[in-house]
Amino acid sequence: MDNTTNGVKMIDVNEAAREFERTEKEYMSRRDTGIPVAGAAQSDKPKPAKVKRLGNVMFYLTLVLVIAGAFFFRTVGGYSFYTVLTKSMQSEIPQGSLVISERVDPNTIQLGDDVTYLREDNSTITHRVVGIIENYEDTGERGFTTQGIENEMPDLKTVFSANVVGIVRVSIPHIGTALFWIAENVVSVLAVLGVLLILRVSLNTFFSEKKREKEKSETTTQP
DSSP states (O other): OOOEETTEEOOOHHHHHHHHHHHHHHHHHHHHTTOOOTTOOOTTSOOOHHHHHHHHHHHHHHHHHHHHHHHHOOEETTEEEEEOOSSTTTTTSOTTOEEEEEOOOGGGOOTTOEEEEEOTTSOEEEEEEEEEETTGGGSSSOEEEEEOTTSSSOOSSOEEGGGEEEEEEEEETTHHHHHHHHHHTHHHHHHHHHHHHHHHHHHHHHHHHHHHHHHHHHHHTOO
8 A cells, every 4th residue: 555645655653663663672682682782872881890800909009008108208298207105295295196297497496386306316306495596506507495395394405407307287196106006017017908908809709700690690581
């Protein structure tokens, strides 16, 4: 039958419906069997398990390196990190605090500043500046009288400008104790982190495999 009227072709609605139904069935069949369908979006494909595992490995490796670096590199970008081991500044900087000191021009240090400085044995002390001596011993440099705020007397020796590590900018209670313990047991800590990394990657691999097997089983059993 020629479905035309005045040269204009008429559409058979029933035939169009049957064609649409055939197309839909073909699409569903291809999708269920995993055959790529023309025009179908490919962005929903799951990310390969190897890529996920590599991402996990890189994350934990970076974490381990950051923790290790915190102990092998005490100074970063002009800031130094120290643990307070005594109670000479207890009311403001408790024992066990993590102190972050910034390197500054000694000429900018003022009375009342808390500074970290090096002693003759290369250990560090964090005390308050209670006196400033200009042109100390005719050196052209400043000297500083320091004191722990819990101590009755100032420190016996004047601190040379060259021995000042920096002004205390931040102190965090208790964190220093934890970091000091880690520094003393860094090999054990890195070993534990390594085991945790391996365990995490293994668990991810196991559950990923289980998930893929389940999805494959569900696809196979679909009517």
